[in-house]
Amino acid sequence: MALWGMVIDLDRCTGCQACVMACKAENNVPAVGAKEANRGRTISWMHVLVEESEERTRFLPRPCLQCDDPPCTRVCPVYATYRNPEGIVAQIYARCIGCRFCMAACPYNAKYFNWLRYQQAAPGQNPDVSVRPKGVVEKCTFCHHRLQRARDRARGEGRELAPGDYVTACAETCPTRAIVFGDLSDSGSEVARLAKSPRAFRLNAELGTKPKVIYLSETEAHGRV
Amino acid sequence: MAVSDPTVERDAALFAPIERTGWGFYLTVGVLGLAILWGAAAYWTQFDQGLGVTGLHQPVSWGFYVTNFVFFIGISHAGTLISAILRLSKAEWRRPITRMAEVITVMVLFIGAGQILVDLGRPDRLLNVIRYGRYQSPLLWDATSISAYLTASTFYLYLPLIPDLAILRDRLGKRRFLYAVLAMGWTGTERQHKILNRAIATMAVLVIPIAVSVHTVVSFVFSMTIQPGWHSTIFGPYFVVGAIFSGIAAIIVAMAIIRRIYHFEAYLKPIHFRYLGQLLLVMTLLWFYFTFAEYLTAYYGNEPEEMKIFWAKFTGRFWPIFWAMLVLNVVVPIACLVRLRHHAIGKTVVASVAVVIGMWLERLNIIVPTLSNPRLPFPEGQYWPTWVEWGETAGSLGLFILLYVLFVKLFPIISIWEIKEGREVGLKEVEERLRTYLPDETEPEPARDRAKVLT
Numbered sequence: 136m137a138l139w140g141m142v143i144d145l146d147r148c149t150g151c152q153a154c155v156m157a158c159k160a161e162n163n164v165p166a167v168g169a170k171e172a173n174r175g176r177t178i179s180w181m182h183v184l185v186e187e188s189e190e191r192t193r194f195l196p197r198p199c200l201q202c203d204d205p206p207c208t209r210v211c212p213v214y215a216t217y218r219n220p221e222g223i224v225a226q227i228y229a230r231c232i233g234c235r236f237c238m239a240a241c242p243y244n245a246k247y248f249n250w251l252r253y254q255q256a257a258p259g260q261n262p263d264v265s266v267r268p269k270g271v272v273e274k275c276t277f278c279h280h281r282l283q284r285a286r287d288r289a290r291g292e293g294r295e296l297a298p299g300d301y302v303t304a305c306a307e308t309c310p311t312r313a314i315v316f317g318d319l320s321d322s323g324s325e326v327a328r329l330a331k332s333p334r335a336f337r338l339n340a341e342l343g344t345k346p347k348v349i350y351l352s353e354t355e356a357h358g359r360v
Numbered sequence: 361m362a363v364s365d366p367t368v369e370r371d372a373a374l375f376a377p378i379e380r381t382g383w384g385f386y387l388t389v390g391v392l393g394l395a396i397l398w399g400a401a402a403y404w405t406q407f408d409q410g411l412g413v414t415g416l417h418q419p420v421s422w423g424f425y426v427t428n429f430v431f432f433i434g435i436s437h438a439g440t441l442i443s444a445i446l447r448l449s450k451a452e453w454r455r456p457i458t459r460m461a462e463v464i465t466v467m468v469l470f471i472g473a474g475q476i477l478v479d480l481g482r483p484d485r486l487l488n489v490i491r492y493g494r495y496q497s498p499l500l501w502d503a504t505s506i507s508a509y510l511t512a513s514t515f516y517l518y519l520p521l522i523p524d525l526a527i528l529r530d531r532l533g534k535r536r537f538l539y540a541v542l543a544m545g546w547t548g549t550e551r552q553h554k555i556l557n558r559a560i561a562t563m564a565v566l567v568i569p570i571a572v573s574v575h576t577v578v579s580f581v582f583s584m585t586i587q588p589g590w591h592s593t594i595f596g597p598y599f600v601v602g603a604i605f606s607g608i609a610a611i612i613v614a615m616a617i618i619r620r621i622y623h624f625e626a627y628l629k630p631i632h633f634r635y636l637g638q639l640l641l642v643m644t645l646l647w648f649y650f651t652f653a654e655y656l657t658a659y660y661g662n663e664p665e666e667m668k669i670f671w672a673k674f675t676g677r678f679w680p681i682f683w684a685m686l687v688l689n690v691v692v693p694i695a696c697l698v699r700l701r702h703h704a705i706g707k708t709v710v711a712s713v714a715v716v717i718g719m720w721l722e723r724l725n726i727i728v729p730t731l732s733n734p735r736l737p738f739p740e741g742q743y744w745p746t747w748v749e750w751g752e753t754a755g756s757l758g759l760f761i762l763l764y765v766l767f768v769k770l771f772p773i774i775s776i777w778e779i780k781e782g783r784e785v786g787l788k789e790v791e792e793r794l795r796t797y798l799p800d801e802t803e804p805e806p807a808r809d810r811a812k813v814l815t
Contacts, residue, residue: 174417210585212494230485232489235479236499238418238419
């Protein structure tokens, strides 16, 4: 069975926010408006964290890290969030009771809450992704609907799912190819190869959450591995 | 058929709140009603529009409601636990206090558990907790423990109420049907007393571990996560100590108010306040000990994530809450409680009011600073509650006090039969018990001979 994962090369990231916008368009992530944004309620499944120091500015794109041992699923009282067999941490919007325990437990703040009803179903949205009602938690799902679609297409063409059939919107859109997506369990895949790079590290690895989003640290070589 | 039992007539003062209703009662109910109305308006606004009408946001996704939850559940430890411990230890001074303590527990548990409902983004899906309940989640542990505690303390309140209900049934003209049904045919035979006493003793033993489990699993909501400031092994006992601490303070406040309003000076004497005040002093020191251990461990370990929260509390944005908590929970109580020979009531009440406020701040101080400081370089969270949270808090407090006031109006808040039992049985029992502690007088053993053998 596949184990979906992502490698993000911090040397290549320019902080252009293309992944953020692609994610919002792909997943019907609501624009909450200026007033709500000022209150700290922006929803951004993919979020580019910025760390500024005197020498330089660093960017860290943070989707849900899709932990293999997720602290968020552990505390959910109703099985509304769980790790599926292919390693994707899912959220069932129709079941979530909105207790926000998973938000309090996630050390990466990767879960977002619909504080108000931010949007309704409307033309122009991605029909493959459900629009979230108020009062539930939502999160990055590695564009899980794309996997379902890719599977359907492969089945229609009478073949197995091939590498490259399924890729997330952020990875697809990244202009510097800083984001690489694929099957970590397939040792031949680019993502599995990059994950073994000496530059590879996991965010807060000491917490034991085993994220499947792996970062490549910055070097003097600037992206030439 | 108003039977006038002379032994009961002696405690006629205890019926006064039930028999007569003055304008003060209606005024109180009116004021509480306004607070509840404010809370209802707040909750309706939130139910209609969503939790966005509160000050909650990313990353501070828990605020007043969860604080209130922990606080109210903590207050609930007053009653049943203290009453059970005093009963089991045969402390005779408990008699006028147990009932008013037990009522706090039962009433405040409803309010505490209700906070979780208010906090939910989708209260309409509450039953998912039963339909899809996931026992690995500490929230399910809470649900189990709190419902067990509510059940046990309701029984524990009801059982010692039965003889009093029978007295009301026989003595009072009004609401006879209610009292007759609730008294379940109590006539006060020896057999009935024996069964009742055994039931009360069983419940008293049962209720102690349940009470301890309640605030332990409440703390587990925080300590089972890996968040700095929460992930601590002492949180279970720390929360239980804090709960008993705030609970005793709540009893003292309730006692003082009831004593003043209904002129129960003959029943609630300075000695009762002094004893509870000493208990409160012990809990102050115990709470400080836990707090000291908790913060010193964080400080000495010097882990960056822990220190971010440590400094946020000590000198950062949360310093007013943190230092107010320490002053109210330690400085004020110690100053008031070390010498209780004079003005015992005034001093214990001042200390108790300080502790109730201080413990609420303690709960806030545990929840908000940790959530405000995420590990990753997000901007720091700025949580300011809106009128909705204030209204909900006022309404919750108002509803709790209203339920209490109504109980006092319907049932004797001081156990009449237990006071009577104290006079008739307790006095003799204590003397006999005391005799068993002393060296036996019947068998005078020649001390000199024994000494010889030993040397």
